[in-house]
Amino acid sequence: MAEQWTVSTPTTLTFDAEVTRLRVRTVAGAVNVVAADGPARLEVTELEGPPLQITLDKGELVVTYEDLTWKDFSWKSLATFIGTWRESTRRRAVVSLAVPHLTRIELGSASSDTVISGIAAPVTVHSASGSTTLVGVSGPVDANTVSGSVHAQSVSGDLKVNTVSGELTVVEGASRNLKANSVSGPVTVDLARDNTTDVSLTNVSGEVALRIPAPANAQIHANTTSGDVSSAFDELRVGGTWGAKQLTGTLGNGSGKVKITTVSGSVALLRRPAPEDGGLDVTAPKVLDFSKEDEA
Template structure:
């Protein structure tokens, strides 16, 4: 089964065929993807520049410009890609899509802001500078960005994030592993109660803060070459020499693992309030008494 539409102005489309995979490629604007029952739907509310092409082939729904390829959105191509398209005529599209929760989602953009919610299948996002918001996803998630921020809330699948200078913030991490690599963007992770901890964070100069529920079970190993270290847990100990510091120890039975590595970025481990306590805001705090 194959269908094709050309969208040259704001328009709504209903896709009658089955959608098992969604692929979107844009330059600027916004892309919103929501899981919903019923047929897939597309609404383009703003469009500036050349038309978008929409195709449905064997369950794969694609929304793109004809002259964009997936190769443009590879992790190593993001910055050259952004420079390339910043020199071209302005392109902007605001696109909202509803697809089945089980549809695999792949999005690529130069600077479009992206929101994805409710998807249970794997999700991949490649962005040069647009923000990425992930809500209530339960499949494997991968997000790569040069300077855009990434916010994940209630993501229960494995989460992988690569960023150069964009910030990563995880709220209510509810399961699965979290792995993030950053150069200078701050990394803030809030872990929900009653979940196995499997976190590996690497940063060069950005700050790293992790809020851990108490009680928790995890082996902790955090080290920084020249940054400061702070901890709200008496079970963890600060050591090191020649400016380098390590924060190590075991929380509870040590069934999970938390590893943090930075060069000059500060590291803070915060205690998450008990469920019966009033929710406290998640914030970076590198001035605890335990700081060394």
């Protein structure tokens, strides 16, 4: 039998029944989800506007407003949803949840800032303008946002990000498959050591910067229609005609794959120092000058 709660003031709930799936739909505020042992727990510390509806049924825990549905937060519906909630009664909720590591997570919000930590199951996040922070997530991640930023640290599950103008930053990325599509948001990716990631980064006008560990092992194919290209690797070949530029080649044993495509956004390939070097590689990559080729 389903259990239901209506929360209209700051509240703490502990759930005796097993939780295997979490679905949260909010408008503004914050949503924090952390993996933890023991029974699932929910804490609402701030709440403004209509009450939250909490339901636990057959392992699925749902936290939402009565008039919101999951389809409101689909990638195609986000723009319409933004206009709707801006004209409605102000809603703000700060919600924190502790759930088992293998809980499947599905979060949708307009402008709530989201933090997800330690989850080993699939994670889906749809956001209009709120930031998304992922820490130590080992399950596959599908994050979609219009203008919100996405920050991923030590994420080892497959990572897929779609953004219009939001910033994507990946630190210590260990995903086997990493795919990002952006229109104008900057994309910065730092790969972990001993990684054989298959990387695909696409941007229109935003810049793309990728830092690869040394010794590097990857097949590289980067191209831009009119943006600048810079590289810290002498092994890579430079080509292109007119304004278009290509950077290709194989680093080390080529176990990883890197594909970067931009229209007018710049592309930078950086070298992460070997462990014995210590510190950060602060040497600026060489900007590839095509002026002489153009003159020829």
